[in-house]
Amino acid sequence: MHESRDSAGFSLIEIVIAMALIGIMAGIGAVSFGNWMGMQRVRSSARELADAFMLARTEAMRTGNNHIVFFSVPNINDKDPVGNDILDQQGIPVVVLVINDGPQAASNCQIDPNEELLHVRPTTGLRWGIATAPVRAPLDTTIPPIADGLTFSDPTNPATPVNWVLFQPDGIPVNFEGDPVLGCGTIGSLGSGRGAAYITDGTRDYAVVLSPLGGVDVNAWDPDNARWSD
Numbered sequence: 001m002h003e004s005r006d007s008a009g010f011s012l013i014e015i016v017i018a019m020a021l022i023g024i025m026a027g028i029g030a031v032s033f034g035n036w037m038g039m040q041r042v043r044s045s046a047r048e049l050a051d052a053f054m055l056a057r058t059e060a061m062r063t064g065n066n067h068i069v070f071f072s073v074p075n076i077n078d079k080d081p082v083g084n085d086i087l088d089q090q091g092i093p094v095v096v097l098v099i100n101d102g103p104q105a106a107s108n109c110q111i112d113p114n115e116e117l118l119h120v121r122p123t124t125g126l127r128w129g130i131a132t133a134p135v136r137a138p139l140d141t142t143i144p145p146i147a148d149g150l151t152f153s154d155p156t157n158p159a160t161p162v163n164w165v166l167f168q169p170d171g172i173p174v175n176f177e178g179d180p181v182l183g184c185g186t187i188g189s190l191g192s193g194r195g196a197a198y199i200t201d202g203t204r205d206y207a208v209v210l211s212p213l214g215g216v217d218v219n220a221w222d223p224d225n226a227r228w229s230d
Contacts, residue, residue: 041123042199043220046206048120049096049197050216053165053173055118056098057214060167063100066107067117067167070097071197073128075148077163081178081185084111088119095128096120104168109176109184131200133221137207137228140196146207152195154178155188165193171214 056067072078072086072095079085088094099115101107128149136142142151144161154160155175165173166187173193179185191212198207205221207228219228 042126042201042204042206045120045123045126045199046208046218046220049199049208050218052096052098052118052120053208053210053214053216056167057171057173059100059117060169061171064103064169066101066104066169068099068101068109069165069167070099070111071095071150071163072097073148073150073163075128076150076161080109080111080164081176081183082110082180086111088121089114089116092121094119095122101166107184108182109164109166109178125201126199127202128198129200130198130205130221131202132223133198133205133207133228135228137196137198137209137217137219139209139211139217139219140194140207142195144195146196146198149198150195151198152193152210155192156186165195165210167193167214172212173210173214 052069056069060067070080070086072093086094086097096119097116098118099111100117101109101115129147136146140151142153143159144151144153150161150163152162152165152175154162154177156177162175162178166176167173172190175188175192177185194210194212196207196209198205207219209217209219217230219230222229
């Protein structure tokens with residue numbers, strides 16, 4: 001008596017085809033998961049930048065002290081105005097450092113011991129700047145180019161980028177020139193602290209924009225529609 005086709009099991013060819021299909025599906029899944037993880041990594045880092053701005057603003061208003069956000073951006077500057085490296089309290093390099101710079105009368109716009117409020121360490125695979133976005137985010141109305149990753153500017157020369165922004169007790173950001181001896185130098189007028197930070201993983205671009213009044217907006221470049229979206 002002969003077994004029917006249905007009860008005879010799978011042939012070797014069928015098993016090989018099934019395994020190949022499983023391998024293809026697994027490969028597609030791995031690529032999709034990798035893309036998702038990459039998107040989450042750059043999005044999370046953008047949110048950390050936004051949180052740094054919001055914390056500095058909130059604490060300046062709460063304490064009545066000046067608060068400064070410093071950035072370590074290789075193509076612009078990786079130090080404070082008097083040459084201190086952007087380091088956390090353990091002496092480890094960070095990409096963002098928020099400090100409580102004390103009362104306005106004593107604020108010196110430099111990193112001193114025990115002033116750290118928050119830091120953000122580098123994320124593997126991310127860098128300052130953009131990879132595909134050809135234009136600045138819509139709310140970024142500054143002059144410095146976006147390619148280097150930061151568009152905050154010197155109040156005495158708006159085309160010159162600086163790697164810091166100051167929040168005074170009213171919560172409105174202003175910028176300062178930075179002086180190699182005194183620290184602050186010229187402090188800009190009300191709302192001069194507008195600007196943006198741009199980060200990318202080489203595929204996805206994000207912009208964290210600080211408005212003249214201190215609001216924060218996070219945008220992602222949408223290559224399919226060629227526009228920034230929040």
